[in-house]
Amino acid sequence: MNIREHDHDLIPPRFRDWFAERGWAVRAHQREMIEKAKAGVDVLLVAPTGGGKTLAGFLPSLIDLAERGPRNGPKALHTLYISPLKALAVDVERNLLTPVREMGLPIVVESRTGDTGQARRQRQKNLPPDILLTTPEQLALFCAWEGARDYFENLRCVVIDEIHAIHGSKRGDLLSLGLARLRSFSPNLRCVGLSATVDDPARVRRWLSDRGNDIVLGRAGAPPQLEVLLSENRVPWAGHTAQHAMAEVYETIKAARTALVFVNTRWQAEFAFQELWRLNDDNLPIALHHGSLSAEQRRRVEAMMGRGELRAVVCTSTLDLGIDWGAVDLVIQLAAPKGSSRLVQRIGRANHRLDESSRAVLVPASRFEMLECQAAVEAVAENALDGDPPRTGARDVLAQHVMGCGCSEPFDLEALYAEVTRAAPYADLSWEAWEQVVDFVSTGGYALKTYDRFRRLIRGQDGLWRVRNEETARRHRMNVGVIVTAQTLNIRLPGRRGSGRMIGQAEEWYFEQLSPGDSFLFAGQVWRFEGVEGTDAIVTRSNDTEPKVPSWGGSKFPLSTYLAKRVRRMMSDEAAWSRLPRDVCEWLFAQKDHSSLPGEDDLLVETFTRGKRHFLVCYPFEGRLAHTTLAMLVTRRLDRAGVGPIGYLANDYALCVWAMRPMDGLDFDALFQQDMLGDDLEAWLDESFMMKRAFKECALIAGLIERRMPGHEKNSRQVTFSADLIYDTLRRHDPGHLLLSCAREDAARGLLDVARLGELLARISGRIRVERLARLSPFAVPLLMEIGKERAPGTSAADMMLEDAALIDEAMS
Known part of the structure; x- marks a missing residue:
């Protein structure tokens, strides 16, 4: 394929030669990205993996920098690349250096992540490269620098890779605010988004920029x-x-x-x-x-x-x-x-x-x-992708951003409001909500304003807002970011004053379960736990052949709504079963014969008795989070109904409640009424540890509580104690506090999946099928096996296998 004549005007000779030497042709979407750059417009590129998507994002910058020639004047950052992963930023740096080196371009390319050394960071601050590859958290830190406006005033382009993985989250909120900040520093800045898997390009394009609606679609590749x-x-x-x-x-x-x-x-x-x-x-x-x-x-x-x-x-x-x-x-x-x-x-x-x-x-x-x-x-x-639903910007993230702006330079309240509302997640932010956020950052809110340590922003005689002092600014910069993870300990080999080689990190709670001398599995090797010293877990190598295994939860992805519907549709269509293994088909037929199968839009509920326990099992297929919330709310109603619920279990596919009394005579339409998301949910939230957990995360993001401080770092117990103390104080004295509201929104959206639960309850209203069974069904077996995981100490593996086999025999007999 020959390069089109149009490319001779669009692409410089050395670039055309480089493509030709590799036997490549400039793809249509790469050409279109150069045209969009020359027009100075923001653009979203959606192109399949392997189609040169990242190169398409960088080509306009490489061409512009090559035509500029060697840097003779003041050093200025030209292009900022933002990746959701540190590993990806480093990988793209390596790949981008190839064309730069092979074409002999006078361009400096560097990466900056949380793993970048302090000396290199300082050099990048004083002598910026032409192209810097970084993460959303590092951009937030840049925006909290003194001198950020001067540093970014000549920035020409921001490239956001894998944009689908960022935009629908708190990281996306923080990045969107950062982009709005960069636009105020450099009004002619171009923004480019890249992705291979965007379910709604128009919505993602609106998140990227409020200027235009330019979308470039790459040609589809070979099907996987x-x-x-x-x-x-x-x-x-x-x-x-x-x-x-x-x-x-x-x-x-x-x-x-x-x-x-x-x-x-x-x-x-x-x-x-x-x-x-x-x-x-x-x-x-x-x-x-x-x-x-x-x-x-x-x-x-x-x-x-x-x-x-x-x-x-x-x-x-x-x-x-x-x-x-x-x-x-x-x-x-x-x-x-x-x-x-x-x-x-x-x-x-x-x-x-x-x-x-x-x-x-x-x-x-x-x-x-x-x-x-x-x-x-x-x-x-079918190229049917799933994606995150639209979201409103989180106010705890906004509070962090406001604090960062105050650390960088004094700001005018109205001017910063105008800037913030250019960010898509905050486009509908009211002035009253804005004032509440700024008041929180400056005083801590009504119930906390008498405490001097919560005064972080002050208003000067010139009417501008600024950070209270340099110590407050330093503490903010140490805590920038919205990724809140469980407190971890460094896993180290023995050494004087923490000098032993670091193996990795693991959650602090895990080591609380271990005693010195216990062995555990980490990084593919067996280690002996020797004890904790400060923030280090000291370990030595072990030859133990049966170590304990870290029971990390990590990220438990909920089953997507789209796949949930497809799974229900597959179960209700016997013709689709031919694509499944024979033993799975036998399982489906046995479920159909013994009970029934969940329909695409209804809810199957089963009741049965086993031993001294009475079970209720239902199969929404809506994901672990929604099921767990539903199980908790149903249990509250069952308790009021007098059946004596003992416990519940939920996974991605079903939920199970067991009780002291039979449940087959209940009014199930009333049990699953949508009004459970009203008073029942409110009452449960007031009692739930999840609200305290959500509050702690919001408080860390908003800066009310700081984990890292100059000279030391708080452990998780100290952070939790501080958060719980403030939470209880606010509930008593300031129930309308900003962070209580943020925590409630987070719990509903993230920990409980209330939106999906509401859709489920609306879908099944009047469509509940109840099967009152003499014994457990084949579909119920996996749940009872999960209940059986919590065996009493001393239960042998052989006993567990016999118990599981008995469940299967009972269901399939």
Whole structure:
């Protein structure tokens, strides 16, 4: 394919020659991105993985900088690239340096993440590169610098990669505010968004900028090759490790050149890595990558992958996005992916080329997961993506941004309001809400304004707002960001005053369960726990063959609404069962014969008695969060009904409540009325630990509580104690406080998934089917197996297996 005549005017000769030397042609969307840049417009590019999307985002900047020539005058930042992952920023830096080096361009490209050394950060501040690759958190820190306006006044372009992974979250709120700030520094700034998986391009484009609606769509690539692994050991009834299929997974890795094995949590990553090494008779180079490992170890794994020295990497979402390793020809998804967009992203890591199909194998861990995996495969084949619903900007994030602005320079209240409302999530922010946020940052709010330590912003005689003092500014900068994780300890080998080599990090609560001398599994090795020193967990190597395994929750992705509907549709369509394994089909037919199957738009409820317990099981297929909330609210109503609920359990597919008295005579239409989201939810929230948890996270983001302080860092117990004390004070004396309102919104949206629960209750109103059974159904078996995981101490593995077998025999007899 020859370069079009138009390209001779659009693309400089050295760029045309570079494309030709590689045997490449400029793709249509790359050409269009250059045209949009020359027109000075903001644009969203949606193009498939392997189509040169990242290069398309950078080409206009590379051309502009090449035509500028060597830097002779004052050094100024030209292009800022923002990535949701540190690993992606480093990977893109490496890839971008290739054309810069091969064309001999006079361009300086550097990355800056949380892993960047202090000396390099200071140099970048004093001598900015032409192109800087960073993260949303680093941009927020930039905006809190003194001199930020001068630093960014000549910025020409911001490129946001994997924009779909950022915009619908608090990180997206913070980034949107940062973009609005940059536009005030540099009014002619262009904003570019890049993604391969945007479900609603128009909405994402509006988030990117309020100027125009330019969207560039890349040509679709070769369709992916997806298969669901059908293990010879049959599909388990329950579980989430896929241990039954690990031997086949290992054989699949052996047949590939290089494989990425994706899991959903760090615990699963550690487990799968150990299982693969147990089977690794061929001594294949297999590595592990997740967010709790030390930066040094993660970089080492990434470098080995880049050099083609590994056959497989077991990884979490840390390698989900954009990483371009040409040797990867297979993606393996262990357990259900929980969404078609996430699956598309992970598939795209294999055969990172537009004209070649990416190959992926899904390995369901249970029978319900088999249904979900099949639904995900069909959704990808139809290019039916899922995405985050529209959101209103979080006010705790806005409070952090306002504080950062005050640390950077004095600001006028009305001018900053006008700037903030240019950010899409805050476009509808009222003046009253704005004043409440600024009042909170300056005083802490009505109930806290008498405490001097909450006074962070002051208003000067000139009418401008500014940070109270340099100490307050320093503390704010140390706590920038909206990612609130559980407090962690550094895992170190012994050494004087914390000088031992760092292995990684793990949650503080995990080590509270260990005693000195206990062994545990981490980073693919067995360690002996020696004790805690300050913020370090001291460990030594262990030869223990049966270590304890860290029970990390990590990120438990809820089943997407789109896949939930597809799963229900598949169950109600017998013709679709032909695509499923025989034992899963037998399970579905047995459920149909013994009870019934959930319909696409109704709710199946089962009641039965087993032993001395009376069970209620229902199958909404709406995700763990919505199910957990529903189970808690239903339990409150059952308690008032006098059936004596004992406990409940919820997973991504169903929920189960067990009680002391039978529940088959209840009015189920009344039990599942939508009004449970009124007084019942309010009463439960008032009692729930979740509100305190949500409040603590909001308080950390808004800066009311600081984890990092000059000279030391608070541990999780200190942070929790401070948050609980303030929470109780505000509930008594200032119930309308900003952060109480933020916590309530967060609990409803994130921890409880109230929106999806409301949609569920509306959908099933008048459409509840009740099956009053003499014994448990085949669908109920996985839930009762999960209940059985909480066995009394001393219960043997053999007893657990016999108990599970008895459940299956009872359901299938």
